Amino acid sequence: MKSTATTKSRLTSLTEDISIIPEDAPYRSRLHFLFAQIEKEFEQLYLENLNLQDKLENATTSTKESLTPYEQRSVAGGVSGALVATGSGGVSLAATPATPSAPLGDEIGASLLAAASSTHKSLKAKLSSATGGSKVKASNKIKAQTSRIVSSFKAQTVVSSVVREFSGHKDGIWQVDAKVGQPIIGTASADHTACIWEIESGRCLLQYQGHAGSVNSIKFHQHRDLVLTGSGDGTAHIWQAAVNWEQPKKGHSSEEELDDSDGQLEDRDRVDTLRTPLCEFSGPGGHLSVIVAADWLSSMDQIITGSWDRTAILWDVETAQPLQPLTGHDHELTHVSAHPTQRLVVTASRDTTFRLWDFRDPIPAVSVFQGHTETVTSSVFARDDKVVSGSDDRTIKVWELRNMRSALATIRTDSSVNRLAVSTTGIIAIPHDNRQIRLFDLNGQRVARLPRTSRQGHRRMVSSVAWAEEPLLNCDLFSCGFDRRVFGWSIVLPKDN
Numbered sequence: 001m002k003s004t005a006t007t008k009s010r011l012t013s014l015t016e017d018i019s020i021i022p023e024d025a026p027y028r029s030r031l032h033f034l035f036a037q038i039e040k041e042f043e044q045l046y047l048e049n050l051n052l053q054d055k056l057e058n059a060t061t062s063t064k065e066s067l068t069p070y071e072q073r074s075v076a077g078g079v080s081g082a083l084v085a086t087g088s089g090g091v092s093l094a095a096t097p098a099t100p101s102a103p104l105g106d107e108i109g110a111s112l113l114a115a116a117s118s119t120h121k122s123l124k125a126k127l128s129s130a131t132g133g134s135k136v137k138a139s140n141k142i143k144a145q146t147s148r149i150v151s152s153f154k155a156q157t158v159v160s161s162v163v164r165e166f167s168g169h170k171d172g173i174w175q176v177d178a179k180v181g182q183p184i185i186g187t188a189s190a191d192h193t194a195c196i197w198e199i200e201s202g203r204c205l206l207q208y209q210g211h212a213g214s215v216n217s218i219k220f221h222q223h224r225d226l227v228l229t230g231s232g233d234g235t236a237h238i239w240q241a242a243v244n245w246e247q248p249k250k251g252h253s254s255e256e257e258l259d260d261s262d263g264q265l266e267d268r269d270r271v272d273t274l275r276t277p278l279c280e281f282s283g284p285g286g287h288l289s290v291i292v293a294a295d296w297l298s299s300m301d302q303i304i305t306g307s308w309d310r311t312a313i314l315w316d317v318e319t320a321q322p323l324q325p326l327t328g329h330d331h332e333l334t335h336v337s338a339h340p341t342q343r344l345v346v347t348a349s350r351d352t353t354f355r356l357w358d359f360r361d362p363i364p365a366v367s368v369f370q371g372h373t374e375t376v377t378s379s380v381f382a383r384d385d386k387v388v389s390g391s392d393d394r395t396i397k398v399w400e401l402r403n404m405r406s407a408l409a410t411i412r413t414d415s416s417v418n419r420l421a422v423s424t425t426g427i428i429a430i431p432h433d434n435r436q437i438r439l440f441d442l443n444g445q446r447v448a449r450l451p452r453t454s455r456q457g458h459r460r461m462v463s464s465v466a467w468a469e470e471p472l473l474n475c476d477l478f479s480c481g482f483d484r485r486v487f488g489w490s491i492v493l494p495k496d497n
Contacts, residue, residue: 157494158439158448162456163474164488166197168204171214172482175419175464179220183472184243186227187486188218194229195271196241199473199488204271205243211235217293221300226278228303230294234287236305237277238317244272281305281315285322295338297345297359304345306333312347314359326357328366335378335419344401346387348376354389356401369404371397382422382442390417396430398442409444419464421477427493429477431462437479439491450479450489459483 171191178185183199194215196206208215213232220227220241227241287307294305297314302323306312312326312333331350338345343359354376358365369379374393382388385401386408396417397407415434422428426442435458439447451457460483467477475488 159490159492160448160450161490162487163490164199164202166202166204166486166488167484168195169193169484172460172484173463173480173486174214174216175218176466176478176480176486177218177220178466178468178472178478180222180469184241185466185472185478185486185488186218186220186241187480188215188229189484190214192231194218194227196227196243197486198243198245199475205245206241206272206274208237208239209273209275210237210239210277213290216291217295219295221296223300228294228296230291230305232290234282234289234291234307236281236291236294236303236315238279238281238303239274239277279317279320281313281320281322285313285325287311287313289332292332292334293336295336295345297338297343298341299343304336304338304347306336306347308332310349312336312345312357314345324364326355326364326366328355328368329353334375337378337380339381344381346379346381348379348389350375352376352391354379354387356387356404367404369399371399371407377417378419380420380422382428383424383426384442386442388420388422388428388442390420390430392416396420396428396440398428398444409442411440411444413438418462421465421467423467424469425493427467429465429467429479431465431479431481433461435460435462435481437462437465437489447493448491450491456487458485458487 166185166187169187169189169191171189173187173189175188176185177187184205185197185199186194187197188194192209192211192214194208194211195204196208197203198205208227208229211229211231211233213234215229215231217230218227219229225241226238228236228238230236281303287305287309289308291305291307294303296303301317303315303317304312304326305315310327310329310332313322314324314326315321316323326345326347329347329349329351333347333349335348336345345357345359346354347357348354352370352372352374354369356367356369358367369387369389372389372391372393372395374391376389376391379387379389382398387399387401388396389399390396394413394416396411396413398409398411399407411428411430413430413432415432415436418431418433420428420430422442427447428440428442430438430440432438435452437450437452437458439450441447458479458481460481462479462481465477465479468475471490472488474490476491477489478486479489480486
């Protein structure tokens with residue numbers, strides 16, 4: 001009865017899988033009933049096959065007792081040619097005819113053939129009448145959905161791999177940013193520091209130690225060697241990112257490299273440090289709590305900061321004075337982002353909304369985007385006047401600036417979304433709490449999932465990602481997480497392939 005148990009388990013599994021597809025309970029119960037009937041038919045077929053085998057064995061035994069040895073061999077050859085035991089305990093009919101010297105074998109084979117044929121026809125008729133048109137419809141629906149899934153996988157020709165790794169922070173890393181036109185990246189960490197890294201060597205060129213709390217965000221100036229950071233100490237700093245490219249490039253022979261390995265590690269650990277900012281944004285009119293994010297406006301003469309005090313503030317860079325507070329969110333802010341070419345800003349909050357602030361007119365206009373059910377963790381601008389938002393409700397939504405009522409596309413995932421990024425070509429990189437990084441396009445179509453194994457990928461939450469506008473030493477995307485590591489990814493998209 002082992003084959004019967006196997007058949008039952010497979011049919012039960014199939015029933016469970018198909019029951020997920022319909023949404024109405026009556027349809028599911030109908031399918032359960034139909035497959036139960038199929039199980040009964042298979043059980044009856046199995047019992048009939050057992051009876052046939054018993055009859056065959058009895059007939060063969062009685063025939064052998066009454067036939068000569070030569071006739072016994074003939075009959076055995078005819079019967080074995082006509083009947084073949086199947087793996088499921090049934091009997092299948094073969095095309096090998098019985099020999100002319102075995103008339104009894106012909107009679108047995110003919111009778112068994114007729115019995116098996118009638119059983120097969122009866123089973124086929126019962127199954128077709130039991131399942132009816134509903135089974136055909138369900139089968140066609142499953143095939144259509146499967147074909148769409150398979151076709152989507154056939155188009156996946158994305159090649160991705162880790163090509164650089166940066167390590168040195170002593171606590172989790174909140175954000176990573178890539179510098180336009182230079183082979184460097186910046187990181188903001190909960191260890192109260194921000195670091196500038198050389199992509200080619202993976203070493204830290206400069207460490208900023210001016211904050212008294214966790215450094216929660218980092219952004220490069222588009223044209224100058226300046227960096228903007230926001231911190232848990234309630235301040236935002238602008239500091240000079242002047243790096244020393246020459247250290248520590250010393251010539252060593254192979255023997256010296258082996259003998260002085262400890263010394264080389266110490267040289268690698270020695271980095272330039274900076275403690276004094278060029279400009280600090282705090283004081284009267286400033287934030288009363290943690291600054292979670294900060295960004296440069298497109299003109300680069302103003303910055304925007306967001307805080308747990310439920311406000312965002314527009315600052316003047318030259319005077320370090322607040323120009324305008326942005327109020328309206330009901331809970332703490334989680335992210336702020338500025339448009340790369342226009343005076344537009346989006347702020348995200350734990351109140352499940354994000355807001356668009358338009359500073360192109362003397363009196364700023366504000367639009368509220370509602371659509372998420374939990375904290376909006378990030379919102380960034382994309383090409384073609386779109387905004388992409390990510391949330392703890394495990395969805396990513398693509399919006400059009402002119403239509404804030406409904407999203408153009410919704411991407412549903414299996415984990416909370418952190419600070420995402422959109423490339424200039426319209427590819428959304430999505431970092432997750434479950435250590436995964438996924439790529440989607442602005443239409444909501446999946447592009448790829450970056451590989452994560454015991455040897456590559458993050459081991460804890462991925463907190464932020466950043467695209468390089470142009471590949472920096474084969475690095476197209478950078479990611480950071482609370483495993484204290486930063487990865488540089490090489491990603492070859494289908495059209496590049």
